[in-house]
Amino acid sequence: MQLTLEFGGGLELLCESKKIHKVNVDLPNGADDLTMKHLLAWVRTNVIKERPEMFLKGDTVRPGVLVLVNDCDWELSGQLETTIEEKDVIVFISTLHGG
C-alpha cells in the first residue's frame, strides 16, 4: 500500500531530518485492513531512526503529537482504529515545542 507520511514540528529530526516519506506498507499477516495502530508500529521500526520516545508513548503517539489522516484529525476517525487506505496522506506534527 502506497502512503505518504509527513513529519513536522521537530519530529523530522527523528528521521534524518526528512519531512516527507513516500512509503510502501504491506498489510499485516492475516489482516484485511491496515490500521493506524499497525502503521505506528511500522513507522517506529522502519522510519524513526532515533529517540522513538519522542514520538511514541505506550502503543500510541506521545501526548502533544498531532495526527492527521488526509487532513483530518485522527480523533474524528477513531485514532488507533482508523483504517488506512491506498494513497492516504498521514501527517505527524509535534506541538511540544516550536511557537
Next chain:
Amino acid sequence: MEAGEAKSKKAGGPRLCCICNLRRPVLKRPKTLQQICRECFYEVFEEEIHQVIVKNHLFKSGERVAIGASGGKDSTVLAYVLSELNKRHSYGLDLFLLSIDEGITGYRDDSLETVKRNEVQYGLPLQIVSYKDLYGWTMDDIVKMIGLKNNCTFCGVFRRQALDRGAALLKVDKIVTGHNADDIAETVLLNILRGDIARLSRCTSITTGEDGPIPRYYFSTECIYSPNAYRGFAREFIKDLERLRPKAILDIIKSGEDFRIATTTKMPEQGTCERCGYISSQKWCKACVLLEGLNRGLPKMGIGRSRAGDVNGDLHNKNESKSGPTVKSIESRKQCGSLDF
C-alpha cells in the same frame, strides 16, 4: 478529499460540521468539543480573536505594531490573523515583523527562512535584530567564553531586551506576540511550581508594560544549548491531562487568570536601568550586569545563586557609585525557553 469522505463513511456514517452542516469536519475543538470543518474553524477562530482585540481595546487606529516573529507556528498564525483582521475590520494599523537572531550557528536558519516567507506572503516589512548588533556578542561567542552551563541566563535576558530595542528601532507603539494555549497553561503551571506569584499574575495578562517597554516574546524552538527538562516535564503532564479531559488546558489558564485577581503579593517596584533605560528594579538591568561581566572577563557575574541585587551592589561599590537599597529582582531566576509576557 474523496479518500477522506470514504473514510468518514467507514467510521460510522458521514458526520457533518456542527456549525455549517455542509462540510466534512476535520477537527474537534478542545474548547467546545464540536466537530467542525476547516472553513468554520478559521471563521470562529478569527472572529474570537477580533472580539478579544475589540473588548480589550488592544489597538488604536494609526498605531505602529510589531509582531514578534520567530518563524514558529504561533507567530506565523499571529502574522496571518493580524494582517487579515487589520484589513477586514480596518483597524488602521501599520504592521511589522520583528525577528531576533541570537547568533547560534545553524539555529535560526530555518526559522528566518519562514519569517522571510511571512514577509512576502503577508506583505509585512521585516526587521531582524541580532545579538551581535545589540550587545557586541553572539550566543556562540558567549558559549565559547562561559561554556554551556549558564548560557541560558544570557540568552533569556538578552532576548527580552532585543525585542524592545528592535521595537524602538522601528518606532512602534506596541509589540504583539503569539502564544498557544498549551504554552500558557504550561507557564501557569511552572510559575505555580516555582512559587512565582509575580510572574503567575503576569503570564495570563493580555497586555503588559503599559508605561514602559513591552517585554513579551516566546522562544520558538527548544534551545539547542539547553533543552529544559523541567519545562518538558510540565508540558507532557498537561498533554496527558488533556487526553483525559480536553478542556483541562483552558481550565489551567482560567486558574492562572483567577489567581491574578486574588493575589495581594507585593510586586517589586520597577524603575529604569541607569545604563540603557530598560525597565529594571535595580540600578543596572540584568542585561547590563551580564554584559559588564562578559566584557570584563568575569562571565559568572550575575548568574546563579547570587541575586542580581548582590551583583548590583558589588558593581556599584567598584564603580564608587552609592549602593542604593536592593530590591530582590524577579528577573534573576529567568530560564531559557521560558514564556515571557
